[in-house]
Amino acid sequence: MSDVSLKGVSKRFAAIAAVSDLSLDVADGEFFVLLGPTGAGKTTTLRLVAGLEKADAGSISIAGRAVDGHEPAARDVAFVFQQFSLYPHLSVFDNLAFPLRSPARRMPEDEIKVRVQEVAELLRMAGKLGNKSTQLSGGEMQRVAIGRALVRRPSIYLMDEPLSSLDAKLRSDLRLELKRIQEELGATILYVTHDQIEAMTMANRIGVISEGRLIQVGTPRDIYESPQSIYVAQRLGQPQINLLPAGLLPAGHLPAGTQTVGARTEHIAIEKRKNGEAAVDWIEHLGDQNRLHVMLGERRITTLIAPDAKFQPNDRVSLKLVKPLCFNAAGDRIT
């Protein structure tokens, strides 16, 4: 059992509450992503689990064992940082072997060899073990940095935006790789990011965090389809959810108290009509998606359209909402 559990954890830095009364369970073999903007408290949470920060209140246990007061080294965690730092004078092999050669571990050299070889194959780097780390591309360096965490087989891997310094193509390659490696190893990962695509594509569960508080926890589909609040609804989905006053567009029956309706692409039925109440402003071709921007009076509504859809700027259109998300005056979801 290598689950991790946080109970009522709080941490303040002077006047700022970085983490407030945060409770969270990560199950064995789970890929858990904390998603939030810069300053939300996600990195602090990770550092608290690692033992790099000391909590003001609450308790943390790893694999069923309370670790409060334990030194980082005694917690059986591996940390992968945003900025990967490899030893430039060492080969890929020696970089990967480094954590195993720690005097505290006293692992025999032939066992180290087997471990490093295994991990290198997992990372598809077996052919480059002899290379100096300075001869690697950015993506390869980050793979080695992840590999250095993997050789140790800790109870949990803590990852702090490990892909954010890579370019888009590498990032998308490594997303799939990391997910594959995690599944193959059955590894438990607590991963923090501000990138919703990373969260959606890799996580078993996402925890949406804001101002030090965990707001909603669920599978990517749960969070996307059933956000508890406007705040959460805005965190997932590209383009961002359209927020409209209730009654602006026909939407069928809405629950009593609905103040705002949230409409994503799948909630919007749009058709060309001569006297339609809205007009196409422009079509934004982003490559992987085509966004249709429609002006309804002063309001902009953005939705995705199929690549073969025939819309032109200034086309009059008529809009209807189909089972949109409904929120009350406080911004909470109602059904």
Next chain:
Amino acid sequence: MAEIRVQNLQKKFGEFTAVKDLSFTIPGRSFFCLLGPSGCGKTTTLRMIAGLELPSSGSIFLGGEDVAFKRASQRDIAFVFQLFALYPHMNVRQNIGFPLLCQGVPSAEIRARVEETAKLLRIDHFLDKPVSGLAGGDRQRVALGRAIVRRPLAFLMDEPLGTLDTEFRDLMCEELRRLHDRIEATTVYVTHDQLEAMSMADYIAIMNRGVIEQLGTPQAIYDRPATTFVAEFVGSPAMNLIAVPASLAKGSTSVEISGARIAIPKTREPALNGHFILGARPEHIYFDDASKFRGEVFGTEYLGTTQIVTVSIAQGQVKARIPASVKVTAGEQVGLSFMGERLSLFDKATGTAIKTALHEGGQHV
């Protein structure tokens, strides 16, 4: 605002040729992106336009005048760097006005122009604040203000959004583009991020190993990539490239792959060396039980409205973008069909596009 014309531009660093015989024209008032992976020569090209690097040979015309070998200070351009540095001991007003102060502009005029610039950037409400307390986005706006206050002939930007959060980057992209539309300055923007380029540029030049592989509008580049490099670099996920061991006669309207007939845009030239590549964007592939082109689902990536499904086929893997409402499980056997009229074809040996009906009737740049 000025047109920028680059002619036979070349830059060597010792044995290494960073930029090879580059020629292109940036129309005045346009937003032009140099897009490519690191090391492709895009930043070197920008630095030569700026005068921060001297070319080995070639010319650069800025508003009709060849400036290739002039000092940076003698070219009427403004450069915005990736890491924006502000003077910490000056307030917002002084930071923005600094370039004018250096030029010896009278203080009344500095005041007027700083205020006008600040209005344009919507930062006029905190002109007298110190810069130290500003949030990242506001700092970036102040840095932009310092660049545009001089009203130069052109703006050159080297990944100015590279260090920002994704959410914030989207916002700044929109702002930069709006700002460009308001001041109509010729802008040359360097990035490795295809999404930034696609969302802001009028024209994109895709660079690879010191040469431009394709220059065109974002949509033309996306719909009709000129090479397999462009096909893979633009779009996320990349265009699927399926190698087919067959020749193609001129006038073909379909190809056979693994026993399945797949419609293609009518070819206007032959490809007779026994190999070609079929290119399909993920959104142009759909599930079709009736199709003889079959594969096994390898994995899915949920994206909310859509999902990316990776399917293992005889030729490797393809990624399809389909609605998230379709239930798909790993290991499942599926049939795949293609939107025939949208497919691209490439010569396998050279990687260049084979001309088809797809290349007609569209806008060429």
